[in-house]
Protein backbone atom coordinates (compact mmCIF):
# COMPACT_ATOMS: atom_id res chain seq x y z
CA UNK A 1 0.00 0.00 0.00
CA UNK A 2 2.94 2.28 0.57
CA UNK A 3 3.42 2.62 -3.19
CA UNK A 4 0.10 4.43 -3.51
CA UNK A 5 0.04 8.10 -4.33
CA UNK A 6 -1.48 10.33 -1.64
CA UNK A 7 -3.94 11.36 -0.49
CA UNK A 8 -5.84 8.13 -1.26
CA UNK A 9 -9.12 6.87 0.13
CA UNK A 10 -8.52 3.43 1.66
CA UNK A 11 -11.21 0.94 2.60
CA UNK A 12 -10.48 -2.11 4.73
CA UNK A 13 -12.48 -4.93 3.12
CA UNK A 14 -12.80 -7.15 6.19
CA UNK A 15 -13.87 -4.27 8.44
CA UNK A 16 -16.41 -3.22 5.82
CA UNK A 17 -17.93 -6.73 5.77
CA UNK A 18 -17.98 -6.90 9.58
CA UNK A 19 -19.79 -3.55 9.73
CA UNK A 20 -22.34 -4.56 7.09
CA UNK A 21 -23.06 -7.86 8.81
CA UNK A 22 -23.44 -6.17 12.19
CA UNK A 23 -26.32 -4.07 10.83
CA UNK A 24 -27.97 -6.89 8.93
CA UNK A 25 -27.65 -9.36 11.83
CA UNK A 26 -29.18 -6.84 14.22
CA UNK A 27 -32.16 -6.45 11.88
CA UNK A 28 -32.56 -10.22 11.50
CA UNK A 29 -32.41 -10.75 15.27
CA UNK A 30 -35.17 -8.16 15.77
CA UNK A 31 -37.29 -9.61 12.95
CA UNK A 32 -37.17 -6.29 11.10
CA UNK A 33 -35.65 -5.16 7.80
CA UNK A 34 -32.56 -3.17 6.90
CA UNK A 35 -32.54 -0.30 4.38
CA UNK A 36 -29.09 1.33 4.70
CA UNK A 37 -28.59 4.98 3.81
CA UNK A 38 -26.12 5.07 0.90
CA UNK A 39 -25.08 8.72 1.35
CA UNK A 40 -22.14 7.43 3.38
CA UNK A 41 -20.57 5.23 0.69
CA UNK A 42 -22.18 6.48 -2.57
CA UNK A 43 -21.10 3.20 -4.16
CA UNK A 44 -23.06 0.68 -6.22
CA UNK A 45 -20.65 -2.09 -5.22
CA UNK A 46 -21.11 -1.44 -1.49
CA UNK A 47 -24.88 -1.16 -1.89
CA UNK A 48 -24.80 -4.53 -3.64
CA UNK A 49 -22.83 -6.04 -0.73
CA UNK A 50 -25.49 -4.66 1.62
CA UNK A 51 -28.23 -6.22 -0.53
CA UNK A 52 -26.40 -9.57 -0.46
CA UNK A 53 -26.34 -9.25 3.34
CA UNK A 54 -30.13 -8.95 3.37
CA UNK A 55 -30.94 -5.27 2.83
CA UNK A 56 -34.41 -4.77 1.33
CA UNK A 57 -33.25 -1.72 -0.63
CA UNK A 58 -31.46 1.54 0.01
CA UNK A 59 -32.18 4.99 1.37
CA UNK A 60 -30.89 8.04 -0.49
CA UNK A 61 -31.05 11.75 0.25
CA UNK A 62 -31.07 12.96 -3.34
CA UNK A 63 -32.80 11.99 -6.58
CA UNK A 64 -29.42 11.90 -8.33
CA UNK A 65 -28.20 9.33 -5.79
CA UNK A 66 -31.33 7.28 -6.47
CA UNK A 67 -30.65 7.51 -10.23
CA UNK A 68 -27.15 6.10 -9.69
CA UNK A 69 -28.46 3.28 -7.49
CA UNK A 70 -31.18 2.40 -10.02
CA UNK A 71 -28.60 2.30 -12.82
CA UNK A 72 -26.62 -0.09 -10.61
CA UNK A 73 -29.58 -2.48 -10.39
CA UNK A 74 -30.92 -1.49 -6.95
CA UNK A 75 -34.63 -1.19 -7.50
CA UNK A 76 -36.13 -0.57 -4.06
CA UNK A 77 -35.31 2.98 -3.07
CA UNK A 78 -36.49 5.41 -0.41
CA UNK A 79 -35.58 9.01 -1.20
CA UNK A 80 -35.77 10.31 2.36
CA UNK A 81 -36.11 13.91 1.28
CA UNK A 82 -39.02 16.28 0.72
CA UNK A 83 -39.64 16.78 -3.01
CA UNK A 84 -42.21 19.15 -4.46
CA UNK A 85 -40.76 20.98 -7.46
CA UNK A 86 -42.30 19.91 -10.81
CA UNK A 87 -38.85 19.36 -12.41
CA UNK A 88 -37.82 17.03 -9.67
CA UNK A 89 -41.14 15.17 -9.73
CA UNK A 90 -40.59 14.52 -13.47
CA UNK A 91 -37.32 12.81 -12.53
CA UNK A 92 -39.21 10.64 -10.04
CA UNK A 93 -41.52 9.61 -12.86
CA UNK A 94 -38.48 8.52 -14.91
CA UNK A 95 -37.45 6.24 -12.04
CA UNK A 96 -40.98 4.79 -11.91
CA UNK A 97 -40.78 4.17 -15.67
CA UNK A 98 -37.62 2.13 -15.03
CA UNK A 99 -39.55 -0.11 -12.63
CA UNK A 100 -38.02 1.30 -9.45
CA UNK A 101 -40.10 0.60 -6.33
CA UNK A 102 -39.79 4.18 -5.24
CA UNK A 103 -40.84 5.85 -2.02
CA UNK A 104 -40.29 9.49 -1.08
CA UNK A 105 -40.64 11.52 2.09
CA UNK A 106 -43.55 13.90 2.62
CA UNK A 107 -44.14 16.28 5.47
CA UNK A 108 -46.18 19.15 3.96
CA UNK A 109 -49.77 19.07 2.76
CA UNK A 110 -48.98 21.51 -0.04
CA UNK A 111 -46.41 19.10 -1.53
CA UNK A 112 -49.16 16.50 -1.99
CA UNK A 113 -50.96 18.60 -4.58
CA UNK A 114 -47.73 19.25 -6.53
CA UNK A 115 -47.09 15.50 -6.61
CA UNK A 116 -50.71 14.73 -7.57
CA UNK A 117 -50.69 17.27 -10.43
CA UNK A 118 -47.53 15.86 -12.02
CA UNK A 119 -48.51 12.23 -11.52
CA UNK A 120 -51.91 12.82 -13.14
CA UNK A 121 -50.03 13.16 -16.45
CA UNK A 122 -48.72 9.59 -15.99
CA UNK A 123 -50.09 6.08 -15.39
CA UNK A 124 -48.23 5.87 -12.07
CA UNK A 125 -49.08 6.21 -8.40
CA UNK A 126 -46.26 7.12 -6.02
CA UNK A 127 -45.59 5.64 -2.61
CA UNK A 128 -44.97 8.26 0.06
CA UNK A 129 -43.76 7.92 3.64
CA UNK A 130 -44.61 10.49 6.27
CA UNK A 131 -41.57 11.96 7.95
CA UNK A 132 -42.06 12.76 11.62
CA UNK A 133 -39.82 14.98 13.73
CA UNK A 134 -38.44 12.97 16.66
CA UNK A 135 -36.36 15.86 18.06
CA UNK A 136 -33.85 16.84 15.36
CA UNK A 137 -36.10 19.80 14.44
CA UNK A 138 -35.15 19.69 10.77
CA UNK A 139 -37.89 18.30 8.50
CA UNK A 140 -40.91 16.34 9.63
CA UNK A 141 -44.41 16.80 11.03
CA UNK A 142 -44.84 16.46 14.75
CA UNK A 143 -45.62 12.88 15.76
CA UNK A 144 -49.19 11.85 16.66
CA UNK A 145 -52.07 14.16 15.71
CA UNK A 146 -50.20 16.05 12.94
CA UNK A 147 -49.07 12.79 11.36
CA UNK A 148 -52.70 11.60 11.29
CA UNK A 149 -53.81 14.85 9.62
CA UNK A 150 -51.16 14.39 6.91
CA UNK A 151 -52.04 10.70 6.52
CA UNK A 152 -55.69 11.63 5.89
CA UNK A 153 -54.62 14.21 3.34
CA UNK A 154 -52.49 11.62 1.52
CA UNK A 155 -55.45 9.23 1.42
CA UNK A 156 -57.46 11.88 -0.41
CA UNK A 157 -54.92 12.05 -3.29
CA UNK A 158 -55.64 9.35 -5.85
CA UNK A 159 -52.08 9.28 -7.22
CA UNK A 160 -50.41 8.84 -3.82
CA UNK A 161 -50.16 5.72 -1.72
CA UNK A 162 -49.19 5.90 1.95
CA UNK A 163 -46.54 3.24 2.64
CA UNK A 164 -44.95 4.17 5.92
CA UNK A 165 -43.86 6.57 8.63
CA UNK A 166 -40.22 7.30 9.35
CA UNK A 167 -37.89 9.54 11.29
CA UNK A 168 -34.17 10.30 11.59
CA UNK A 169 -32.81 11.10 15.06
CA UNK A 170 -29.77 13.08 13.91
CA UNK A 171 -29.75 14.89 17.26
CA UNK A 172 -28.21 11.69 18.67
CA UNK A 173 -24.90 13.18 17.44
CA UNK A 174 -25.23 15.94 20.04
CA UNK A 175 -25.67 13.48 22.92
CA UNK A 176 -23.05 13.78 25.66
CA UNK A 177 -23.43 10.24 27.03
CA UNK A 178 -24.55 6.80 25.88
CA UNK A 179 -27.49 7.14 28.32
CA UNK A 180 -28.60 10.21 26.39
CA UNK A 181 -28.33 8.26 23.12
CA UNK A 182 -30.45 5.53 24.73
CA UNK A 183 -33.19 8.05 25.59
CA UNK A 184 -33.08 9.62 22.11
CA UNK A 185 -33.24 6.19 20.42
CA UNK A 186 -36.21 5.17 22.50
CA UNK A 187 -38.06 8.42 21.73
CA UNK A 188 -37.19 7.99 18.05
CA UNK A 189 -38.87 4.57 17.98
CA UNK A 190 -41.88 5.81 19.95
CA UNK A 191 -42.38 8.85 17.69
CA UNK A 192 -42.81 6.56 14.70
CA UNK A 193 -44.75 3.73 16.34
CA UNK A 194 -47.17 6.00 18.20
CA UNK A 195 -47.85 8.01 15.03
CA UNK A 196 -48.48 4.78 13.12
CA UNK A 197 -50.78 3.48 15.86
CA UNK A 198 -52.77 6.74 15.86
CA UNK A 199 -53.23 6.42 12.09
CA UNK A 200 -54.31 2.81 12.38
CA UNK A 201 -56.91 3.77 15.03
CA UNK A 202 -58.41 5.93 12.27
CA UNK A 203 -58.38 2.99 9.87
CA UNK A 204 -55.27 4.08 7.92
CA UNK A 205 -52.84 1.19 7.57
CA UNK A 206 -49.11 1.96 8.06
CA UNK A 207 -47.11 -1.08 6.94
CA UNK A 208 -43.60 0.40 7.39
CA UNK A 209 -42.32 2.09 10.58
CA UNK A 210 -38.73 3.07 9.92
CA UNK A 211 -35.98 4.53 12.13
CA UNK A 212 -32.29 4.99 11.96
CA UNK A 213 -29.19 6.88 12.76
CA UNK A 214 -25.91 5.12 13.45
CA UNK A 215 -25.77 6.14 17.14
CA UNK A 216 -29.41 5.23 17.84
CA UNK A 217 -30.53 2.41 15.54
CA UNK A 218 -29.82 -0.41 17.99
CA UNK A 219 -32.12 1.24 20.54
CA UNK A 220 -34.86 2.55 18.25
CA UNK A 221 -34.80 -0.73 16.30
CA UNK A 222 -35.83 -2.62 19.46
CA UNK A 223 -38.94 -0.55 20.11
CA UNK A 224 -41.96 -2.81 19.59
CA UNK A 225 -43.74 -1.93 16.37
CA UNK A 226 -40.68 -0.66 14.48
CA UNK A 227 -40.24 -2.62 11.24
CA UNK A 228 -37.12 -1.13 9.60
CA UNK A 229 -33.70 0.45 10.34
CA UNK A 230 -31.73 2.80 8.03
CA UNK A 231 -28.20 3.33 9.43
CA UNK A 232 -25.74 4.95 7.02
CA UNK A 233 -22.44 5.80 8.67
CA UNK A 234 -22.18 2.40 10.44
CA UNK A 235 -20.99 0.90 7.16
CA UNK A 236 -17.59 2.55 7.84
CA UNK A 237 -17.77 4.32 11.22
CA UNK A 238 -15.39 7.24 11.88
CA UNK A 239 -13.68 9.24 14.61
CA UNK A 240 -16.92 11.02 15.55
CA UNK A 241 -18.69 7.70 16.17
CA UNK A 242 -15.71 6.46 18.21
CA UNK A 243 -15.75 9.75 20.16
CA UNK A 244 -19.45 9.31 20.92
CA UNK A 245 -18.73 5.80 22.23
CA UNK A 246 -20.85 4.15 19.53
CA UNK A 247 -17.90 2.09 18.29
CA UNK A 248 -14.17 1.71 18.81
CA UNK A 249 -11.47 3.29 16.67
CA UNK A 250 -10.41 -0.21 15.59
CA UNK A 251 -13.75 -0.78 13.84
CA UNK A 252 -13.34 2.21 11.49
CA UNK A 253 -13.02 0.83 7.95
CA UNK A 254 -12.26 4.03 6.07
CA UNK A 255 -8.93 5.89 6.24
CA UNK A 256 -6.99 8.42 4.22
CA UNK A 257 -3.47 7.53 3.22
CA UNK A 258 -1.46 10.72 3.72
CA UNK A 259 2.19 11.69 3.21
CA UNK A 260 4.38 13.79 5.42
CA UNK A 261 5.33 16.84 3.35
CA UNK A 262 7.02 18.88 6.08
CA UNK A 263 8.76 18.16 9.39
CA UNK A 264 9.39 20.95 11.89
CA UNK A 265 10.43 21.21 15.52
CA UNK A 266 6.94 20.98 16.99
CA UNK A 267 4.79 19.95 14.02
CA UNK A 268 4.49 17.78 10.93
CA UNK A 269 2.52 18.65 7.81
CA UNK A 270 0.37 16.10 5.95
CA UNK A 271 -0.88 16.43 2.37
CA UNK A 272 -4.47 16.14 3.59
CA UNK A 273 -6.29 19.42 4.12
CA UNK A 274 -9.91 20.45 4.26
CA UNK A 275 -10.41 19.32 0.63
CA UNK A 276 -9.78 15.72 1.65
CA UNK A 277 -10.20 15.40 5.45
CA UNK A 278 -13.08 17.93 5.69
CA UNK A 279 -13.69 20.29 8.56
CA UNK A 280 -16.34 18.40 10.52
CA UNK A 281 -15.80 18.10 14.25
CA UNK A 282 -19.10 16.57 15.31
CA UNK A 283 -22.44 18.04 16.25
CA UNK A 284 -22.40 21.70 17.20
CA UNK A 285 -21.56 22.08 20.87
CA UNK A 286 -20.51 18.45 21.25
CA UNK A 287 -16.99 18.04 19.98
CA UNK A 288 -16.17 14.48 20.92
CA UNK A 289 -13.09 14.42 18.70
CA UNK A 290 -9.60 15.83 19.13
CA UNK A 291 -8.39 17.56 16.00
CA UNK A 292 -9.29 16.77 12.40
CA UNK A 293 -8.80 13.02 12.25
CA UNK A 294 -7.11 10.22 14.14
CA UNK A 295 -3.57 9.42 12.95
CA UNK A 296 -3.32 5.65 13.39
CA UNK A 297 -0.37 4.58 15.54
CA UNK A 298 0.59 8.17 16.38
CA UNK A 299 -1.11 9.29 19.59
CA UNK A 300 1.56 12.00 19.87
CA UNK A 301 0.10 13.85 16.85
CA UNK A 302 -3.03 16.03 16.92
CA UNK A 303 -4.14 17.44 13.55
CA UNK A 304 -4.87 20.84 14.95
CA UNK A 305 -5.50 22.85 11.78
CA UNK A 306 -6.47 22.28 8.17
CA UNK A 307 -6.00 24.61 5.28
CA UNK A 308 -7.20 23.47 1.88
CA UNK A 309 -4.30 21.13 1.11
CA UNK A 310 -2.31 21.03 4.37
CA UNK A 311 -3.02 19.23 7.62
CA UNK A 312 -1.01 20.65 10.50
CA UNK A 313 -0.13 17.93 12.98
CA UNK A 314 1.04 19.32 16.29
CA UNK A 315 3.48 17.09 18.17
CA UNK A 316 2.62 16.46 21.81
CA UNK A 317 5.97 14.70 22.13
CA UNK A 318 8.80 13.88 19.75
CA UNK A 319 7.64 11.93 16.70
CA UNK A 320 9.65 9.61 14.52
CA UNK A 321 8.03 10.70 11.25
CA UNK A 322 10.27 11.84 8.38
CA UNK A 323 9.65 13.48 5.04
CA UNK A 324 7.66 11.22 2.63
CA UNK A 325 6.55 8.84 5.41
CA UNK A 326 2.96 7.69 4.98
CA UNK A 327 0.29 7.43 7.64
CA UNK A 328 -3.36 6.38 7.72
CA UNK A 329 -5.81 8.89 9.13
CA UNK A 330 -9.32 7.98 10.29
CA UNK A 331 -11.48 10.94 9.27
CA UNK A 332 -13.81 12.61 11.73
CA UNK A 333 -16.77 12.28 9.36
CA UNK A 334 -16.54 9.50 6.76
CA UNK A 335 -19.59 10.56 4.71
CA UNK A 336 -18.24 13.97 3.69
CA UNK A 337 -14.72 12.65 3.05
CA UNK A 338 -15.95 9.97 0.61
CA UNK A 339 -17.59 12.68 -1.49
CA UNK A 340 -14.13 14.22 -2.12
CA UNK A 341 -12.74 11.15 -3.91
CA UNK A 342 -13.32 9.34 -7.21
CA UNK A 343 -12.38 5.89 -5.95
CA UNK A 344 -11.82 3.62 -3.00
CA UNK A 345 -8.63 1.59 -2.76
CA UNK A 346 -9.80 -1.68 -1.26
CA UNK A 347 -7.27 -3.45 0.94
CA UNK A 348 -7.02 -6.60 2.98
CA UNK A 349 -4.15 -7.49 5.35
CA UNK A 350 -2.10 -4.55 4.06
CA UNK A 351 -2.50 -5.57 0.40
CA UNK A 352 -4.46 -3.69 -2.26
CA UNK A 353 -7.10 -6.06 -3.66
CA UNK A 354 -9.33 -3.82 -5.77
CA UNK A 355 -10.41 -0.30 -6.74
CA UNK A 356 -14.09 0.69 -6.53
CA UNK A 357 -15.68 3.83 -7.91
CA UNK A 358 -17.46 6.37 -5.70
CA UNK A 359 -20.33 6.23 -8.21
CA UNK A 360 -22.53 8.94 -6.70
CA UNK A 361 -19.74 11.37 -5.88
CA UNK A 362 -21.02 14.94 -6.07
CA UNK A 363 -24.64 13.85 -6.62
CA UNK A 364 -26.40 16.62 -4.74
CA UNK A 365 -29.29 17.40 -7.10
Ligand SMILES: Cc1ncc(COP(=O)(O)O)c(C=O)c1O
Nearest residue numbers: 037080168213214230231232233
Ligand atom coordinates in the same frame (compact mmCIF):
# COMPACT_ATOMS: atom_id res chain seq x y z
C1 LIG B 1 -33.40 10.17 6.73
C2 LIG B 1 -32.11 9.58 7.17
N1 LIG B 1 -32.06 8.27 7.43
C3 LIG B 1 -30.92 7.68 7.84
C4 LIG B 1 -29.75 8.40 7.99
C5 LIG B 1 -28.51 7.70 8.43
O1 LIG B 1 -27.92 8.29 9.55
P1 LIG B 1 -26.50 7.81 10.06
O2 LIG B 1 -25.51 8.17 9.04
O3 LIG B 1 -26.31 8.45 11.37
O4 LIG B 1 -26.58 6.32 10.21
C6 LIG B 1 -29.78 9.79 7.71
C7 LIG B 1 -28.56 10.61 7.85
O5 LIG B 1 -28.48 11.76 7.53
C8 LIG B 1 -30.98 10.39 7.30
O6 LIG B 1 -31.07 11.71 7.03
